[in-house]
Amino acid sequence: MDSSSTETTQAGGAEFPPEKIRELDDRIKKVRNKTGATIRAMSAAQEIFGYLPREAMMRIAGGLGVPPVDIYGIASFYSYFITMPPARHQIVSCQGTACYVRGGDRVLEKLERSLEIKTGETTPGGEFSIQAVRCMGACALAPVVRIDSDIYSRVSQRRVKGLLSRYSKKDPGDR
């Protein structure tokens, strides 16, 4: 099935360069006959674009012959899928039981206060976002915070500012 004629009004723009769209189409073709093709294709799209743009979801729906509403339903069901562009530094605060018992909730609060955003939001310049997850399985090191792919263990409220400053200084090309 080909959906390109109707659903790619924005395709080819700055965010959707043709090579990325071609890559997505290739990946859709590769997973078409595999178990769980929809989720595989959506993961591929998120890998390519960093999130799931509406256009990518429509393309997957077309490519796999699945109603777009199903794709959107899956995207909203699983916490892994995001439909907005991600921040440059993604902060993930663990709120599992062990982290809760050792004060993970206060660490999260401190993060929110320091960045002046709530969990699930992104700072206005797009520098940081905060997410809460339920257990990363590193309970012995609770409370745990992950920033991008770095894991920090035994985080206290006091360490929060220092951790953030390590990242806010990176990326000199920030807007």
Next chain:
Amino acid sequence: MEKLSVKDLRRIKDRSSIACSIRNNEEKDTKVIVHMGTCGIASGAQEVMRVLRERVEQEGLDVVLDEAGCIGICEREPIVSLVRKGEPVVRYAAVSPEAVLEIVESHLMGGKVVQELLLSNGSINGVRKAGLRSSETLVVPATLPEEPLADLEEVDFFVPQQRITRKNCGAINPYRIDEYIAMDGWSALARALTEMTPEQVIEEIQRSGLRGRGGAGFPTGVKWQYCRQAPGSVKYLICNADEGDPGAFMDRAQLEGDPQSILEGMAIAAYAIGAGQGIVYVRMEYPLAVELISHAIDQARAYGLLGSDIFGRGFDFDMEVMIGAGAFVCGEETALIHSVQGQRGVPRPKPPFPAMSGLYGKPTVINNVETLATVPTIIRNGADWYAAVGSEKSKGTKIFSLAGRIVNNGLVEVEMGTPMKKIIYDIGGGVPEGGTFKAVQCGGPSGGCVPARHLDTPIDYESLTALGAIMGSGGLVVMDDKSCMVDTARFFLEFVQEESCGQCTPGREGTGLMLDILTRITEGKGVEGDIKELEKLGNIIKKTALCGLGQTAPNPVLSTIRHFRDEYEAHIREKRCPALVCRKLVQYSIDPDTCNGCTACARACPASCISGEKKEVHVIDPTSCIHCGTCYDVCTFDAVLRT
């Protein structure tokens, strides 16, 4: 690569046993192992390895550098093991990059053990403060590969443990299949295929008494038999590695430390039930586990241990990895099946059970990681050997993850029927100084708490259920007097509320009603009758929710009411939180006798409600205080009081 025969397997075993055991290694006489599970890496193991490699190369030392999974005592990572020909194995704990320099200089070059860095009894903090007594150090003979980690028996944390499923974790390099084969790996599948019919394998697992380690404890052999007997030629086997229970991490450690054991267990299960295709469903929160299990599958396939005509016995079996996209409910087997099919992971009513109609409507067995990793040892050593361990109705060992307010956080494997007290105190070292043990939460959001007065109970499936908790996956989170049981119940319900799939009314609305009441109680707005209402709602949800997640969701509330009713009453009647956790019930003030006017609290207060000049006593304005507790945390003179 050529397909392995049973004879080849033995050849690899002999060859790699020699390579693993540095004692018999002709070329090099020293091996340094950095333990690189997720917890090790999060504690800095990669940096430790980098510095180690750099120093060893600079000095031109003739040593083997290697890595292995987590040995279980996650609290003291990064851990470095040093194996030297003719000498005891030495384990260093909480190794920093600076400590590596010391180990290289003193031990590797000077032949002198660095005493103060050794893994020892007591917590890291205790060791740092008190220093080490020589009687506590760990120096024991090097081990043969047949008895990995036997040396660990010297440390209190390991003495009461019986490591059957975790035998290889931390002992072998999980990236190398040959090391697993050296530990007798894949010989159980060889035995099953060459000496046993599928029915005999099922019979053996049934006689061993093995029960599902993922939650409900259903007999594994019975599940296999249902699936074997189900009509149809296409059947599936799924390994449930969607370890979503917060506080449990034994499956992650198994995937990272000994992935081949899971694959071998799956192959045996597939042979027994007649499945040709297997799926490992791993949660995306475990990137290292995904990498290692995928790598393990590639290696097993290259040896012909997966694929067609395995061991030349006409048995075909292959598998693929599916990554869970982050939904707790997918741990429920029917939800997991929907997720594997690429749909929203929502449960459906049972029956039909997956053993009759599972993935794509075909008979499917879903087993948990720990269950499958245990299967090869049973086939290798026999059902009688396994059934001799454990309690009357719960056979074998169980892995528990120990976390929360406890000295030794980590993974423990003990015989079923071991008293909880032994796990918490003898192995776990009790709660950290300054706290008093209150309860241990067992079984996560579906479980309940075991209070101090029941700590002597031998732990098995039945005894935990009788206490209002469940075995679940074996996550133990310890709470002390600084934990509020009402807030803990609220925490779990909030979790379930967020993770509810929204299909059934009890799961969606019922848990929401319970959460509203609990939130009110923790905010000091509880009223008489709330406890009764919670119990009523809880019992209705247990009976009417669609899936296991919903049916067990009230457990944390009902069990805390059962064992800690007085805490609920203090919140409702006296508007008081005995543990000083429930924020709106805690008042903050500054002790004028202790305050020296350092201004730390005033600067940190997010509500700017603390006033006072430098070097003068500060005062909190209670009307604008938001009860955040920041002043209490930042005061280094204990001048902020909580009541």
